Amino acid sequence: MKEPIVQVENVFKHYKQSQGNFSGRDAYVKAVNGVTFSLYEGESFGLVGESGSGKSTIGQVMLQLIQPTSGVVKYKGRDVSTFSRKERKAWRKDVQIVFQDPYSSLNPKKTVGWILNEPLQIHKIGDKSYRKQKIMQTLEEVGLDASYLNRYPHELSGGQRQRVAIASAIILNPELIVIDEGVSALDVSVQAQILNLLKSLQRKYHLTYLFISHDLNVVQYFCDRIAVMYLGELMEIGKTEELGTKPKHPYAEALFSSILMHNEAENRIVLEGDLPNPSNPPAGCPFHSRCIHKMDICKTTKPANQYLGGQHQVSCHLYSENQSIQNA
Amino acid sequence: MSTPLLAVENMNVTFQFADGKYKALEDITFSVFPDEVIGIVGESGCGKSLTSQAILGILPDNAAVKQGKVSYKEKDLLKYNEREWQQVRGKEISIIFQEPMTALNPLLTIGKQISEVLKKHTNLSKSERKKRTIEMMQEVGLPRAEELYKAYPHQLSGGMRQRVVIAIALIAEPDLIIADEPTTALDVTIQAQVLELFRKIKLQRKSSMIFISHDWGVIRHVCDRVLVMYAGHIVEEGTVSEILKHPKHPYTKGLIQSIPDHRKRGMELYTIPGKVPSLQERKGGCPFADRCLERMEQCGELYPESRLLEGTHAVKCHLYTKSGVTTS
Numbered sequence: 001m002k003e004p005i006v007q008v009e010n011v012f013k014h015y016k017q018s019q020g021n022f023s024g025r026d027a028y029v030k031a032v033n034g035v036t037f038s039l040y041e042g043e044s045f046g047l048v049g050e051s052g053s054g055k056s057t058i059g060q061v062m063l064q065l066i067q068p069t070s071g072v073v074k075y076k077g078r079d080v081s082t083f084s085r086k087e088r089k090a091w092r093k094d095v096q097i098v099f100q101d102p103y104s105s106l107n108p109k110k111t112v113g114w115i116l117n118e119p120l121q122i123h124k125i126g127d128k129s130y131r132k133q134k135i136m137q138t139l140e141e142v143g144l145d146a147s148y149l150n151r152y153p154h155e156l157s158g159g160q161r162q163r164v165a166i167a168s169a170i171i172l173n174p175e176l177i178v179i180d181e182g183v184s185a186l187d188v189s190v191q192a193q194i195l196n197l198l199k200s201l202q203r204k205y206h207l208t209y210l211f212i213s214h215d216l217n218v219v220q221y222f223c224d225r226i227a228v229m230y231l232g233e234l235m236e237i238g239k240t241e242e243l244g245t246k247p248k249h250p251y252a253e254a255l256f257s258s259i260l261m262h263n264e265a266e267n268r269i270v271l272e273g274d275l276p277n278p279s280n281p282p283a284g285c286p287f288h289s290r291c292i293h294k295m296d297i298c299k300t301t302k303p304a305n306q307y308l309g310g311q312h313q314v315s316c317h318l319y320s321e322n323q324s325i326q327n328a
Numbered sequence: 329m330s331t332p333l334l335a336v337e338n339m340n341v342t343f344q345f346a347d348g349k350y351k352a353l354e355d356i357t358f359s360v361f362p363d364e365v366i367g368i369v370g371e372s373g374c375g376k377s378l379t380s381q382a383i384l385g386i387l388p389d390n391a392a393v394k395q396g397k398v399s400y401k402e403k404d405l406l407k408y409n410e411r412e413w414q415q416v417r418g419k420e421i422s423i424i425f426q427e428p429m430t431a432l433n434p435l436l437t438i439g440k441q442i443s444e445v446l447k448k449h450t451n452l453s454k455s456e457r458k459k460r461t462i463e464m465m466q467e468v469g470l471p472r473a474e475e476l477y478k479a480y481p482h483q484l485s486g487g488m489r490q491r492v493v494i495a496i497a498l499i500a501e502p503d504l505i506i507a508d509e510p511t512t513a514l515d516v517t518i519q520a521q522v523l524e525l526f527r528k529i530k531l532q533r534k535s536s537m538i539f540i541s542h543d544w545g546v547i548r549h550v551c552d553r554v555l556v557m558y559a560g561h562i563v564e565e566g567t568v569s570e571i572l573k574h575p576k577h578p579y580t581k582g583l584i585q586s587i588p589d590h591r592k593r594g595m596e597l598y599t600i601p602g603k604v605p606s607l608q609e610r611k612g613g614c615p616f617a618d619r620c621l622e623r624m625e626q627c628g629e630l631y632p633e634s635r636l637l638e639g640t641h642a643v644k645c646h647l648y649t650k651s652g653v654t655t656s
Contacts, residue, residue, distance in 0.1 A: 218588050
C-alpha cells in the first residue's frame, strides 16, 4: 500500500448558531461529527452525500481554510496545525482547491493573465519571463491559449471559466487538489471535457484528488474510492467497484439505487422523510430516523466502524459483531 | 391515434435585442397526446424552457412568437387575449418551476397559496376550498397537512416546498402539466421521492405532462416520449427507450455517450467538441454542423428536414435524408 498523503483523524466541526432565544443556551450545527479517513498518493477519493452532510466542510478543514473544533489533519504524517508560518506557506503550494462556481471564485475585475500570475507572485516563483512562460504553458495544458490572457471571467463560458480555475490550481505544481462540486454546474458535454482534463492532469502530474460531489454517476466514473457521508458522519468507505455495486450501509444502498440512468424503477429504494436538522441530529445512528432496517439499538447507540475485509468500512449495527451474535 | 391535446406547429420565437432580432426557437413542431408524458431534453440555452413559456404565453417582454400555431384542444392559444389566458393558466394548463422558493410567495401561507387557485377557477365555498386544499396536500405527500396549511414557505424543506408547488399545479385538475426541471434543485433521495410522486400522478390522474430536464436519468424514469433540443431546434424525437438505445442524430449520440458512469471508469469520456452557440452565433444550415464529426458538404447551408425513421422516431439530420439531399 502506498503512503497516505493526508490523514483526517476524528475531526469535528461544530458551528455556533445564534438562536436569539431566551434560554441562553447556544445551539450548535454539527457539520462534521467525528470523521476519520486517509487519502493515498495518486488516488481520486470521492466524498458523496446530500446537501448539509458536511462534505464541503471536510474539504475546507483538510486545507485549513477553516479550523476544526477538534481532531487532527496530517499531511505526509505531520499535523498541519503545528506548521510554522513558513512551513504553512510552502504547504499551501502543495494543496489547492477548485470550487463549484467559477463565476464567484474568479475575481471579476482581473484578467485571466493576472489571475494566473498572482499565485506565482505570492510564492515568488521565477522572474517575469519565467512566469509568463509558465502561464502560457499552463493555459495550454488546460486547453486554452494566449488569446485568453487579457480576457475577463465574464467574457468566458462556464467551461472556460472552470478551465481557468483549474489552471490557477495547477500552476504551482500541487500534489493534492480538492475539487468541490467542480463539474456540477456544467452541462453534460462540457462536464465530460473537464473530467477528461482532470484525469489527464492527474496521470501527468501524479495528482491526488479529493472529489466532492453529489452526482453519483460522476463519482463512480471518476473515483477509485468513495466515502458516503450523512449528517456529518461517514457511513461507508470502500473501493468504487465494491461500494458502487454492493453498498452495505442502508443509506448508501438507497443513494446508489437512486441512480436513474441504469436502475429500474422497481429496484429503487425511496427513503421517507427529509434530512434531519444538523443542529439536532437523531441520537444513536444519525440515519436511524429514515432507515428501513432500523433496530432498537440504532436509536440509542452510535454504531462503531466495522471493517468488512480489505479497506471496506461501514458504520452500521447490521454489521456489528455483537449484533450478528445476537441474531445468531 | 387519438387527437393530440396540444399541437405545436412550426413555431418560431424571436428575441429583440438592442443590436437586432435573433431567432431563439425555430421550426418547433410536436404534439402531446392525452395521458402522455413527453420529455424535453438538452443542454442549457437550447430553448427547453422557452418552449414551455411560449406555450403558456409567458414569454419575456423582448421575445415573441413570430410564426406558427399552438393548438390546445383544437383552439389556437396564440390568438388568446390576457383575459382568455387567465382561464387557461392554472385551470387547463399549469406549470411547475425548478426553484420552489422563487415560485412561492414568501409572505403568504401554504394553504392560502394552494387554495387561491380554487378561488380563481371554481365556485367552491371557503370551507370547501380548505377541505379540498388539505386533501390535495395529503395527496402530494405533505405530512401534518392541517398544521402546514398555516405554515409559511420558509418553514418548509426544499422537498416539501416542491410538493406545495406541485399541489398548486394539480389542484384545479388541469389536463396538461408543464414541469420545468422540477427535481433539479433537490437532493438525490428527495428527488427520488418527488419522481415517485410524478409517477403516481401519471398513473392516477391521467393528465398529460411536458417534462423538461437536462438529466437523461430523470427523463428515462418519467417520460414516454422525448424531444431532443439543440440550439433552438428539435433535432430528434421518439420513445425514450428507442432514443436511448438507438440515438440517430450525432448530437443525441454525443450527449448520451458523454454521460459518465461506473462502466466507463478508466476510459476517456466521449466529448462533443466546442460549445452550444449563443443566439448571436447561430448560423443557417444545420444548427449542429459546426460541432458535428459527421458533417457533410450540405450541412453548412441546407437546413435538414425532419425525417420519420420508424414509429414515432424522427430526426433532422442530412445523414438520414434521402440520398443525403433534402427534398425542399
